Amino acid sequence: MAVTDGDRVQIEPSDPLFLHLSDHPGHVLIADIFNGEDHDNWKRSVLIALSAKHKTAFIDGSYEKPYAKSPLLPYWKRCNDMVLSWLLNSMHKNIRDSVLFCEIASDMGKELKESYGQSNKARLFQAQKDVCCISQGELDIAAYFNKAKRLWDEFTAASASPRCTCCKCECDINGRLHDYFQDQKLIQFLMGLNESYTQVIGNIHMINPSPTLSQVYSLLVQEERQRQVKNNAQFQGEGASFNASTTSFTQTGG
16 A cells, blocks of 8 residues: 655555556556457456556546645656556557547546447346357367357356355355356256267256266367377378279289
8 A cells, every 4th residue: 555654655556556667557457459350258358457567446437536735646647647658558549539639548448448349238238148059060079068158158258147245144145156167068068068979068068967068078079189080090091001002003004
C-alpha cells in the first residue's frame, strides 16, 4: 500500500501505484491485438495481464482519482497513463483512434464495452448455440477436445450458473450440479464425434461406473493412435506387395 508522510510518499510493490523499472508505455499487454471481435475474450486476457501487474483497479474503476491536493495524485496519473498506453498498444489502429482521447483508463474500458461488448443475453445465446453444435469434423481427438473445452468455458462464463452460498446446505447441491454439468459435457462430446467412433461410443456407455470426461478423452486418444498404427501397417503391407509385384514383373520381362 501507499504510505504518505507529509509530502513524502512510499509505495509498496503490491500497491496499484507501484511501477516496476521494466514497465514502460511501449509495452504490449497481450499477443492478440483487439480488432473489434471477441471483446469479452480480449478483455479477460487484458485483465489477467493487468492483474499480474496489480493494475486491475485502474480498469475497473475501483481506484478512483485522488483529490487535487493529494500527494498521491501524481503517482495515480502516471499509472493511469501507463495503463492507457498498454491498452492502446493492444488495439488495432482503427479502434485505437476511436478511444485515443479517453483520459481515464476505466472510461476507456467502459467505452469499449459499450461499443463492442455483447449483452449478457446475446453472449449466452451464442455460447449455448456453439456448445449445442459441437462436432469433430476433420479435427483429431486432441484438437476436438480443446475446441469443446474452449466453448464450454465460454458458455460457463456467460451463463453464471447458480451456486449455493448459504454454507448450511446438507444435500451437497454444488457437488451435484458439478457432476450434472460434467455429465452434460461428456454427452455433448460423444455426440459430436464422427460416425467412425460409433462402436467405441457404445463400448464407453457399457463401462460401469461411468468414466469421467478426462478418462473418455484418454480412451479416445488411445483408440486414435491404434487406428493410425493399423493404417500405417496396412499401407506398408500394400507397399511391400506392390514392390514384390513390380520385381516379379521386371524379372519376367527380363
